[in-house]
Amino acid sequence: MRLEFFIPGQARPAGSKSAYKNKKTSQIIVTHANPATKQWMDSVRFFALKAAQRMVPTTEAVCLKLIFLKDRPKGHFGSGRNTGMIRSSAPAHFTTVPDLTKLTRAVEDGLTGIVWKDDSQVIAQETLKRYCRADEKPGVQIIIETVNGLKGFYDGKENEIRGQTTGHLFGRVGREGGNDGGD
16 A cells, blocks of 8 residues: 655644543543644545545554655745845754654644554654745645555564665755755
């Protein structure tokens, strides 16, 4: 099985949660501390359902690849005759919040029950967050493959993962590699 799809929008992290007791039912209710997280996870589910097209959630081990894309802040660009050009003082990499682990968690949780039964089935992952190129929109690019479909990636022996590295998936990630908002 292989699924590849894009979810447009501003990715949100799944981090802290709040819990409270419902006074009428006495049940414990757990919610995301960030209200935008639920909307983002709803988008993840919507686009995953569309891509999966009635697929039964897999119970196999999977590899997950995610590229989170974010628009550069306006302050990264010049003005006047330099409009649209990235300032030399602008950072090459997206090193601000939210952190990559929490962004990944939101996507994994959103895919649970649609693509896989449980996110513990993810045995390998490659993730990256970077600024959009001029021809890209913010969101997340998702590639999911069952391990059996990955030739040369996993040979079934414990602790032997080979053939795939972030260098293969993401290429160069410096200014020349696409984090500069244009060519």
